[in-house]
Amino acid sequence: MLDGTKRHEFRRRFAAGPVRAFLYLGAPVGAIAAYAEFGEPIAGTPEELAALAEDDEPGSFADTLAYFAGTDRGFAIPVRSVRAIDPLPLAELRGRFGFAAPRSYRRLDAESALGEALLRRLDEELFQ
Numbered sequence: 558m559l560d561g562t563k564r565h566e567f568r569r570r571f572a573a574g575p576v577r578a579f580l581y582l583g584a585p586v587g588a589i590a591a592y593a594e595f596g597e598p599i600a601g602t603p604e605e606l607a608a609l610a611e612d613d614e615p616g617s618f619a620d621t622l623a624y625f626a627g628t629d630r631g632f633a634i635p636v637r638s639v640r641a642i643d644p645l646p647l648a649e650l651r652g653r654f655g656f657a658a659p660r661s662y663r664r665l666d667a668e669s670a671l672g673e674a675l676l677r678r679l680d681e682e683l684f685q
Contacts, residue, residue, distance in 0.1 A: 558639050559591055564613045565633040567606060567621060568661075571598050576634070579642075579665065579675050581658055588644035592679050596635035609633050642678045 558566075558580070580591040601609070603625035610621035610633070625631045650656035654671040665672050 558593065558636060559641060561639070563636055565599075565609060565635055566595065567610060567624060568598075568632050568634060569625065569628055571632040571634055573598070575637075578662065579679075580639075582644075583658065586644065587647040587658075589642075589650065589675060590644040591639055591641050592675075593639040594637040596637050598632040598634045600630055600632055602630055603628060606631050606633050642675070643681065645675065645678065 575597055576595045578593050578595065579589050580593055582588060582590045599606075599609070603622055606625060607618045607622040611618040647656075647658065650658075650671070654669075654674070656671060665675070667673070667676060
């Protein structure tokens with residue numbers, strides 16, 4: 558996603574409307590290290606979404622269809638922008654904020670200590 562080649566994020570469930578998100582990158586990074594803005598989710602059948610994935614990345618139809626197996630519909634979320642931020646490592650996330658890495662996504666209160674720390678990192682990146 559950081560290199561700009563990923564055009565959609567595919568999810569079985571997703572919030573309505575555009576979303577802004579801090580991204581936790583698993584091993585080997587193990588940190589919240591990026592910020593992304595996503596557009597309005599596109600709802601569709603597994604077949605429709607797999608066709609969209611195939612347009613984005615040839616050869617991905619079967620894997621995307623398998624991801625949506627057992628569902629009647631899912632979502633393709635357009636990736637509008639992504640930028641790296643100063644990484645906040647998992648050890649610090651756990652120690653300072655009681656953070657556990659999410660399996661999918663979780664909402665973040667911008668006024669929480671973690672939300673404020675991440676927004677400061679984002680601001681630092683914008684004004685450097």
